[in-house]
Amino acid sequence: MTALDKLLSAFDVEVEPFAICDVRQGWRLDLGGQGFVTVHYALRGSGGLRLGAAPLIRFGPDTIIIVPRGMSQSIGAQSAAQSSPGDEAVCVGLPEGLRWLQAGDGAPDIMIACGRVRATYGAGTGVFDLLNEPILETFPAEHPIAPAFRTLLSELSDPRLGSTALAEALMKQCLIFTLRRLAERRDARLPWLRALDDPRLSAAVEMMMSYPERECSVEELAALAGMSRSSFGAHFARAFGRAPHSFLMENRLRQAAHFLATTDLPVKTIAGKIGYRSRSNFSRAFKVMYGIDPNAYRQNIAHHGDLEEAGD
Numbered sequence: 001m002t003a004l005d006k007l008l009s010a011f012d013v014e015v016e017p018f019a020i021c022d023v024r025q026g027w028r029l030d031l032g033g034q035g036f037v038t039v040h041y042a043l044r045g046s047g048g049l050r051l052g053a054a055p056l057i058r059f060g061p062d063t064i065i066i067v068p069r070g071m072s073q074s075i076g077a078q079s080a081a082q083s084s085p086g087d088e089a090v091c092v093g094l095p096e097g098l099r100w101l102q103a104g105d106g107a108p109d110i111m112i113a114c115g116r117v118r119a120t121y122g123a124g125t126g127v128f129d130l131l132n133e134p135i136l137e138t139f140p141a142e143h144p145i146a147p148a149f150r151t152l153l154s155e156l157s158d159p160r161l162g163s164t165a166l167a168e169a170l171m172k173q174c175l176i177f178t179l180r181r182l183a184e185r186r187d188a189r190l191p192w193l194r195a196l197d198d199p200r201l202s203a204a205v206e207m208m209m210s211y212p213e214r215e216c217s218v219e220e221l222a223a224l225a226g227m228s229r230s231s232f233g234a235h236f237a238r239a240f241g242r243a244p245h246s247f248l249m250e251n252r253l254r255q256a257a258h259f260l261a262t263t264d265l266p267v268k269t270i271a272g273k274i275g276y277r278s279r280s281n282f283s284r285a286f287k288v289m290y291g292i293d294p295n296a297y298r299q300n301i302a303h304h305g306d307l308e309e310a311g312d
Contacts, residue, residue, distance in 0.1 A: 003206035004196040013172040018115035019099040027104030028076025037128045039117045040065040041149050045110035050074040062146050066135040130191050145177045195239030200225040212252040213275040253289045260298045267294045
């Protein structure tokens with residue numbers, strides 16, 4: 001398994017309730033700037049998405065669009081002259097916070113699902129944090145992303161036992177389909193994805209992920225990558241938005257969370273398996289990352305099936 005495979009298999013996805021945006025003929029829906037990464041999936045019709053003052057991004061059915069945080073967004077046909085701000089559109093609340101936003105009152109034209117997705121590796125490494133321009137991918141009608149996305153929306157609109165976990169698994173599947181395409185094209189919009197195509201950085205990342213218990217210094221990782229310490233640190237920071245040591249610590253603690261959730265190993269044993277000699281040091285680091293100590297984390301997993309962070 002390559003470093004990219006390991007990273008993709010390990011990242012976590014949280015899905016906020018989606019809005020179904022129903023834009024009628026001659027209208028557009030203005031959503032304003034968003035403080036988070038937004039995912040749009042076109043369910044019906046063809047139109048355009050305008051981000052700020054940038055040129056219109058055309059889309060058709062079965063198109064996924066991932067928008068960086070902070071960009072104002074407008075959805076509609078290219079010729080749409082009338083606007084309906086997001087807070088003034090007809091809004092119908094559906095179960096579990098899912099909303100139906102209707103812009104205009106004409107004939108149906110465009111239907112697109114819009115939502116917030118948080119995809120992370122560790123506590124602070126966002127999969128799309130370094131994205132500075134939108135990603136748009138259109139899939140053929142027979143591609144498995146279409147039924148996966150429709151099942152995800154069905155689960156969010158009619159929640160039952162396990163709906164949250166299933167929705168997050170389905171969204172992760174949809175994002176991996178998209179990231180696979182970008183990787184195959186060697187797309188440069190996600191620096192970490194491009195970096196893992198470099199066998200030098202890839203070797204260092206694979207070492208950190210495969211052997212979390214090892215005390216790997218930056219000098220050792222740089223030597224493995226065949227770079228100087230300064231060059232390796234700079235390349236790594238550009239790709240992942242953090243220093244190698246921070247990435248290594250997050251990977252260790254994420255693997256600890258996996259052991260806590262899936263095994264009965266004592267906390268002290270788990271600490272040793274990921275390279276901590278002191279249980280107390282491990283517990284402090286774990287609480288900083290997850291907001292809860294290891295024993296409480298394990299109890300929450302046993303009682304609820306997922307993590308409920310302290311203070312939620």
